[in-house]
Amino acid sequence: MSAAAKNPAQPLIVGAGPAGIRAAATLVAAGLRPIVVDEAPACGGQIYRQPLVPDGRDARARYGSEAPKAKRLHGEFAALQDKLDYLPNSLVWNLADGIADVAMNGAHKRLVHDGLILATGAMDRILPVPGWTLPGVFSLGGSQIALKAQGCVIGSRVVFVGTGPLLYLVAWQYLKAGVKVVAVLDAAPFSARVAMVKALPGFPAIVLRGARFVAEMMMKGVAFHYGINKLRFEGTHRVEGVSFEVRGKPRHLSCDGAGFGLGLKSEAQLADLAGCRFAFNERDRVFLPETDEARRSSVPGVYLAGDGSGIAGADAAELSGERAALSLLDDRGLAVDRARVGLLERELRKIFAFRTVLEQSFPFPAHWIADLPGNTTVCRCEEIDVSTIRDAADHFGIVEMNRLKAVSRVGMGRCQGRVCGAAAAELLAAATGQPISAVGRLRGQAPVKPLPMSFAELALPAIGEAAE
Amino acid sequence: MPLLYRVARQNEVPIRFMLNGRPCEGRRGDTLLSAILTVEEQLRPSDFTQEPRAGFCQMSACQDCWVTLQNGDRVRACSTPLADGMHVMTGAGETA
Numbered sequence: 001m002s003a004a005a006k007n008p009a010q011p012l013i014v015g016a017g018p019a020g021i022r023a024a025a026t027l028v029a030a031g032l033r034p035i036v037v038d039e040a041p042a043c044g045g046q047i048y049r050q051p052l053v054p055d056g057r058d059a060r061a062r063y064g065s066e067a068p069k070a071k072r073l074h075g076e077f078a079a080l081q082d083k084l085d086y087l088p089n090s091l092v093w094n095l096a097d098g099i100a101d102v103a104m105n106g107a108h109k110r111l112v113h114d115g116l117i118l119a120t121g122a123m124d125r126i127l128p129v130p131g132w133t134l135p136g137v138f139s140l141g142g143s144q145i146a147l148k149a150q151g152c153v154i155g156s157r158v159v160f161v162g163t164g165p166l167l168y169l170v171a172w173q174y175l176k177a178g179v180k181v182v183a184v185l186d187a188a189p190f191s192a193r194v195a196m197v198k199a200l201p202g203f204p205a206i207v208l209r210g211a212r213f214v215a216e217m218m219m220k221g222v223a224f225h226y227g228i229n230k231l232r233f234e235g236t237h238r239v240e241g242v243s244f245e246v247r248g249k250p251r252h253l254s255c256d257g258a259g260f261g262l263g264l265k266s267e268a269q270l271a272d273l274a275g276c277r278f279a280f281n282e283r284d285r286v287f288l289p290e291t292d293e294a295r296r297s298s299v300p301g302v303y304l305a306g307d308g309s310g311i312a313g314a315d316a317a318e319l320s321g322e323r324a325a326l327s328l329l330d331d332r333g334l335a336v337d338r339a340r341v342g343l344l345e346r347e348l349r350k351i352f353a354f355r356t357v358l359e360q361s362f363p364f365p366a367h368w369i370a371d372l373p374g375n376t377t378v379c380r381c382e383e384i385d386v387s388t389i390r391d392a393a394d395h396f397g398i399v400e401m402n403r404l405k406a407v408s409r410v411g412m413g414r415c416q417g418r419v420c421g422a423a424a425a426e427l428l429a430a431a432t433g434q435p436i437s438a439v440g441r442l443r444g445q446a447p448v449k450p451l452p453m454s455f456a457e458l459a460l461p462a463i464g465e466a467a468e
Numbered sequence: 469m470p471l472l473y474r475v476a477r478q479n480e481v482p483i484r485f486m487l488n489g490r491p492c493e494g495r496r497g498d499t500l501l502s503a504i505l506t507v508e509e510q511l512r513p514s515d516f517t518q519e520p521r522a523g524f525c526q527m528s529a530c531q532d533c534w535v536t537l538q539n540g541d542r543v544r545a546c547s548t549p550l551a552d553g554m555h556v557m558t559g560a561g562e563t564a
């Protein structure tokens with residue numbers, strides 16, 4: 001008899017990125033049969049995302065230095081297939097006590113679970129600037145997905161703008177793909193990069209790799225500008241150029257594609273629906289679901305792994321996925337290797353400390369807020385602009401995010417504030433003279449992403465349907 | 469001028485589809501977003517101001533890439549694989 005038959009309900013893992021895969025492997029090794037749900041058609045998450053069909057490029061061409069890890073994780077997950085229940089192309093759109101609502105290929109399934117590991121990952125963090133909605137401006141992550149998963153590039157003369165490690169990585173990957181990279185524009189001042197010196201002894205490979213990317217790009221004629229201000233994407237029907245200021249001097253570059261992102265932001269809506277307590281995180285200027293070192297959330301039986309509960313990268317995602325799974329096993333009274341627990345926690349602490357230094361090297365340009373023209377679109381879905389938010393604060397005395405949403409509709413659109421929420425919070429904080437921690441956060445609501453229209457009818461009679 | 473350029477799968481099996489009534493060709497393994505943006509320079513007009521849009525995140529997060537299929541289904545272009553004979557309406561009207 002399978003483990004599933006002995007246990008009335010299976011553990012559920014949301015996300016099959018590095019965190020989810022490691023969590024799944026750990027539960028399987030302990031004799032459990034987890035359900036793994038992921039929206040994507042194949043495992044790997046964002047960093048190790050796979051193409052829809054083989055495209056003639058090998059792992060090295062697709063994932064660069066991380067190819068061995070990608071191959072290992074894809075292979076490991078494939079080998080687990082008869083020991084777990086994997087639902088690809090499936091969105092978890094609601095969570096309640098012990099229950100997950102899943103939309104899969106237009107159908108609905110209500111899963112009953114015993115133990116929930118959320119490994120939902122992250123997306124680019126954005127601050128709106130004029131022209132960022134123009135065709136041809138993609139997030140840095142989106143630019144990378146186009147290249148690695150679709151074999152498409154976002155232009156023939158491309159500018160990469162923002163800050164963070166992904167800025168340099170994606171620009172370099174485009175250069176290697178044969179694209180003319182016009183410039184890398186970093187919001188962070190060059191002086192901030194000094195922090196990296198502190199990270200050198202602990203993580204020399206990562207620091208030196210970043211330095212090598214810059215050196216190679218410089219040799220190929222890529223322009224670098226640091227501490228840029230007053231960024232705007234220009235064009236009428238599509239992006240045609242980018243303007244900005246460096247040290248007070250206006251600059252303009254033409255391009256036919258732009259990648260834009262300011263670090264990453266955790267995908268934490270499901271943790272909210274699961275009832276997890278959130279706390280403000282100073283480093284990332286955002287509310288995150290609380291977790292202890294054992295990756296337990298504030299809700300018994302709900303565990304948090306990977307970038308979905310704080311940005312730390314793929315290696316930390318694997319470690320915290322395993323750590324979360326070990327806590328789930330522990331809480332079920334199953335045997336857990338204490339030495340392994342100690343090792344995982346030590347490694348995670350090291351990476352978190354490194355990440356703090358890394359984030360200091362790429363600070364978020366909150367000062368851009370003051371310069372934003374009033375007609376800049378903040379919310380792509382509802383098309384709410386900067387002045388609507390400033391006016392809501394001025395005229396209606398709004399000081400809190402959920403009130404702002406009710407009055408202005410910001411965060412009410414299809415993406416549920418996933419893209420604009422952090423920016424709206426920055427704007428409201430600036431407009432009201434409060435610290436960003438004081439304006440609160442948009443509450444997560446089901447469905448976390450829009451469901452297909454024909455879906456509503458299907459969803460109704462599904463109550464009582466549970467995992468086999 | 470299209471928005472996206474292929475650097476792989478150029479010789480992959482062609483997949484024919486209709487974009488706002490016009491016959492187009494993508495490649496096996498394309499998402500709807502890639503198929504459309506390798507022939508067009510925009511995806512759809514925005515809901516309220518009709519500004520041109522072309523998606524943003526390509527990872528099912530921003531919801532800026534919803535298009536309509538002939539049967540009335542609305543789908544996210546970046547997470548929908550291109551299939552032979554699809555009829556896609558983007559609201560972009562008679563695009564060039």
Ligand SMILES: Cc1cc2nc3c(=O)[nH]c(=O)nc-3n(C[C@H](O)[C@H](O)[C@H](O)COP(=O)(O)OP(=O)(O)OC[C@H]3O[C@@H](n4cnc5c(N)ncnc54)[C@H](O)[C@@H]3O)c2cc1C
Pocket residue numbers: 014015016017018019020037038039040044045046047048090091092093119120121122123124140141142144145169264267270305306307308313314315317448527
């Ligand atoms: C686009 C992008 C590209 C990146 N590229 C790199 C890179 O090249 N190098 C690097 O070091 N870091 C990269 N990162 C950083 C990345 O966050 C981490 O390296 C790593 O992917 C985190 O692993 P994870 O398992 O925590 O989450 P992810 O890898 O993001 O996996 C999360 C998974 O959860 C799924 N999911 C989320 N919500 C739901 C839901 N409601 N229902 C069903 N499934 C859901 C997603 O489909 C996804 O597959 C990238 C990030 C992004 C956003």
Ligand code: FES
Pocket residue numbers: 522523524525526527528529530531532533544545546547
């Ligand atoms: S481009 Fe963002 S959801 Fe499709």
